[in-house]
């Protein structure tokens with residue numbers, strides 16, 4: 001029986017390995033992690049991450065051919081294929097701080113593999129890493145090899161949170177990069193055989209190592225660039241009376257452009273886009289390509305601009321001050337159908353409003369109070385380290401309360417900010433909400449999910465990203 005071990009039981013390692021175990025009953029899959037609490041949760045009824053469909057997959061395979069363990073060394077030693085799916089955060093200090101990927105966790109995993117291995121292994125990069133990381137890992141492994149043969153493969157993951165299980169069941173493509181040597185090609189084939197259990201042959205792409213590594217960074221950069229492009233247009237739409245939804249639809253009808261990923265928003269979030277683009281920028285700079293670096297940096301700048309613009313709009317519309325006003329924040333996760341808050345735009349928007357002394361009442365169906373307080377007090381990029389190494393947050397932000405109901409959040413509020421596109425926010429009784437709010441009552445829709453005309457009929461002043469402005473908003477121009 002082929003044995004797979006995955007180092008890192010996070011958002012990628014957990015779901016990816018669960019699906020491999022489901023689709024390949026003859027393979028034993030063990031997911032290992034240094035975080036005891038994470039592994040305990042994977043072995044319990046309350047999985048550590050919320051992802052639609054994940055519970056069913058885990059229930060079917062756990063204890064059969066899917067296992068979760070903290071005995072990292074034992075399972076790595078026994079495996080034929082070792083996936084490495086550990087954190088690759090942005091460096092916060094030293095060379096490349098604020099841009100370069102911090103490969104501390106990757107390197108320590110690689111050194112551990114070298115220490116404990118007694119048989120030949122295929123080592124698979126699942127984490128998103130800078131181009132040429134495979135070469136560094138190869139060096140660590142071969143310098144400590146004790147005669148063991150290692151083949152390094154790059155097999156980046158393209159799943160999106162909230163749809164991870166469906167993405168893994170029906171991937172647009174699986175990408176496998178390897179050395180173009182007989183041993184390298186054999187290793188590529190071995191990994192291909194795993195995916196071929198459920199992914200059609202034409203969707204499994206094989207490339208050289210560096211193309212696979214770079215394709216992951218490039219794909220995220222392209223996706224994020226589409227969002228920044230439509231968000232940049234949203235600002236122009238507001239200035240001219242155009243409607244960004246109509247513009248995006250008309251633009252996307254061109255089959256060369258396509259409709260997907262053109263939803264204007266308060267800004268993109270998530271653990272990957274910003275981190276991976278910063279990483280790409282750093283690689284360009286290191287390779288003497290400042291113009292290319294500058295081009296991609298702009299995607300992040302526009303994203304920051306969009307979040308600031310939203311805060312400025314809220315404050316400007318409310319007589320240029322939100323001091324001591326209660327503002328209801330609906331949604332804190334970086335997108336719907338996940339409890340993940342890593343780099344969520346809600347953090348920057350909430351911090352901006354708190355900077356103007358607002359009182360916030362936050363509701364998200366999947367995010368806990370503890371998480372929100374941690375996010376609002378944590379330093380930039382600290383979130384991307386293993387949980388047990390993250391700073392605890394003894395201080396809480398006093399002007400923030402976290403409630404478990406949208407009606408409670410909006411009671412007596414001056415304004416509602418919608419920051420995540422949860423379906424339940426579309427179905428709220430906005431008349432009831434209006435009746436219980438201070439007047440004038442505002443809705444700032446950062447996701448364009450409410451029916452603005454209906455809300456205006458009720459009496460709200462409504463701001464929707466990139467849509468023609470209410471006369472009230474036109475009379476209260478915001479600093480862009």
Ligand SMILES: NC(=O)c1ccc[n+]([C@@H]2O[C@H](COP(=O)([O-])OP(=O)(O)OC[C@H]3O[C@@H](n4cnc5c(N)ncnc54)[C@H](O)[C@@H]3O)[C@@H](O)[C@H]2O)c1
Nearest residue numbers: 008009010011012033034035086087088105127128157386
């Ligand atoms: N989250 C996503 O949607 C997504 C998608 C594609 C790629 N990625 C990439 O995959 C990688 C992992 O992302 P994630 O979201 O799963 O992160 P995560 O923080 O959820 O999980 C990483 C896990 O690795 C563990 N870990 C760290 N060092 C370890 C070690 N030496 N030994 C054992 N365990 C160790 C941590 O405790 C943590 O549980 C990152 O490089 C990320 O960029 C993420």
Ligand SMILES: O=c1ccn([C@@H]2O[C@H](COP(=O)(O)OP(=O)(O)O[C@H]3O[C@H](CO)[C@@H](O)[C@H](O)[C@H]3O)[C@@H](O)[C@H]2O)c(=O)[nH]1
Nearest residue numbers: 157158159160161227261262263265268269270272334335
């Ligand atoms: O039209 C859109 C689409 C998305 N978003 C926002 O963009 C962010 C990222 O969304 P999404 O890409 O759906 O989620 P992620 O889980 O971050 O997935 C991205 O990042 C992963 C990690 O690298 C990759 O594997 C995926 O392919 C890539 O889509 C979220 O804040 C979304 O709300 C928009 O604002 N407008």
